Every structure is written in C-alpha cells, then in structure tokens.
Amino acid sequence: xxxxxxxxxxxxxxxxxxxAKIRKDFEKFILNEDHPCIMAKTVxxxxxxxxxxxxDLGSEATAKKIISDLQDYIASYxxxxxxxxxxxxxxxxxxxxxxxxxxxxxxxxxxxxHKVDEVAWDPEVSPDPESEHFSFSxxxxxxxxxxxxxxxxxxxxxxxxxxxxxxxxxxxxKLREMGSYETVRNRIRDRDKELQxxxxxxxxxxxxSSEARQYSGRNVEKEWKCPFHNPN
Numbered sequence: 001x002x003x004x005x006x007x008x009x010x011x012x013x014x015x016x017x018x019x020a021k022i023r024k025d026f027e028k029f030i031l032n033e034d035h036p037c038i039m040a041k042t043v044x045x046x047x048x049x050x051x052x053x054x055x056d057l058g059s060e061a062t063a064k065k066i067i068s069d070l071q072d073y074i075a076s077y078x079x080x081x082x083x084x085x086x087x088x089x090x091x092x093x094x095x096x097x098x099x100x101x102x103x104x105x106x107x108x109x110x111x112x113x114h115k116v117d118e119v120a121w122d123p124e125v126s127p128d129p130e131s132e133h134f135s136f137s138x139x140x141x142x143x144x145x146x147x148x149x150x151x152x153x154x155x156x157x158x159x160x161x162x163x164x165x166x167x168x169x170x171x172x173x174k175l176r177e178m179g180s181y182e183t184v185r186n187r188i189r190d191r192d193k194e195l196q197x198x199x200x201x202x203x204x205x206x207x208x209s210s211e212a213r214q215y216s217g218r219n220v221e222k223e224w225k226c227p228f229h230n231p232n
C-alpha cells in the first residue's frame with residue numbers, strides 16, 4: 001500500500017509539472033509570439049485562463065470530464081465583473097492532424113459534449129448550426145469555440161498543443177455593452193493581417209453568418225455543411 005501511495009504522489013507531481021510546462025508553452029505562444037488576439041493576450045497576462053489537460057480527443061469519456069469542468073467554471077464565473085476568463089481544454093498527447101482531420105475530431109468532441117449535456121440549449125442563441133444566430137451551448141451557456149492545432153493554416157491557430165478554447169458568448173455581448181466590441185474586433189483583424197498578410201476569410205460578426213464555420217479555423221468551402229445536426 002505504501003508503494004502504491006508513493007507511486008500516486010509521484011504521478012501527481014509529474015502531472016503538475018506537465019501542466020505547468022503546457023501553460024508556459026501556451027503563454028509563450030500567446031504573449032511572446034505576436035499573437036493577433038488581444039483578448040487572448042489579456043486573459044493570459046492577467047492569469048485568467050483555466051487550463052485543463054485531457055486524453056482521447058473526441059471521445060464520450062473525455063466529453064464527460066470536460067463538461068464537469070465547464071460546469072465548475074461557469075459556477076465560479078463572476079458575471080457581474082468586466083473581467084474576462086477563458087477555459088482552455090488541451091490534448092497534449094494528440095497526434096498531428098491535417099486541417100480536415102482536426103475539423104472532424106473537433107466536431108466529434110462537440111457532438112459528444114452535447115450528448116452528455118443534460119441542460120437545455122441556451123435560449124439566447126440558436127441550436128441550428130446553419131443559423132446566423134448559432135452558438136454552441138454547454139451547461140446552458142453559449143460558447144464561442146476556437147479550435148487550435150499545429151497543422152492549422154492560420155498562424156494564430158498554430159498552437160503548441162492541440163486545444164479547444166471555450167469563450168463564453170456573454171463576453172462578446174459584454175464588450176458590445178461596454179462599447180468596445182468594434183474596436184477590439186478591428187484591432188484583432190488588423191493584427192491578424194500583419195501576422196499573415198490577410199484576415200481569416202471565415203471570420204464574420206455574430207449574426208452575419210453561422211459561427212460554426214469559424215470553429216475549426218479551416219477556410220471552409222462556401223457550400224460547407226456543419227457535421228453537427230439535430231441538437232435537441
């Protein structure tokens with residue numbers, strides 16, 4: 001029993017060390033490499049990123065772990081504050097994906113998240129991925145999803161580890177309420193153009209087209225259909 005206890009403590013220490021390295025690598029990616037998203041820079045510089053690591057991207061078992069952590073994240077979120085916070089799910093042991101491969105596994109994970117979610121869709125957004133008012137709902141709250149991986153064509157998505165950022169849709173509405181949304185949006189797009197020579201062609205304001213087209217980061221075709229259906 002003592003041997004098992006020591007092994008458990010060793011594994012715990014190794015896990016903490018690994019997570020610390022993952023966070024440090026992400027901080028370098030966002031803060032030290034001229035990342036265009038000023039919102040990402042803000043939450044990392046203010047230590048407002050809740051980072052969790054998972055295995056087996058795309059599985060239902062992983063979905064159960066993510067949704068449990070997201071429920072805790074939502075419960076502890078201060079919706080009365082003007083401070084923003086991001087939930088970052090990292091999959092450090094994932095293989096390298098092509099853009100198509102990542103898109104498929106990302107939507108498989110989102111499908112499984114919806115499958116294990118027992119809370120109704122956020123009524124503030126549409127559950128139809130073809131709708132211009134669509135946003136992904138988890139635990140009753142709408143989230144804007146940002147998929148990242150080393151094989152992404154956009155430099156802003158070429159993260160050191162495969163990851164999914166969950167940003168509460170409330171944050172974008174808060175920026176509008178504060179009168180800062182357009183300023184922040186324009187600065188991000190200008191910085192993205194400086195970084196890569198062009199603005200990500202799939203980026204649109206909420207309400208202009210379905211944000212589902214933006215989640216994987218791939219420049220999806222005009223006739224692209226979201227693989228996520230019947231979210232009821």
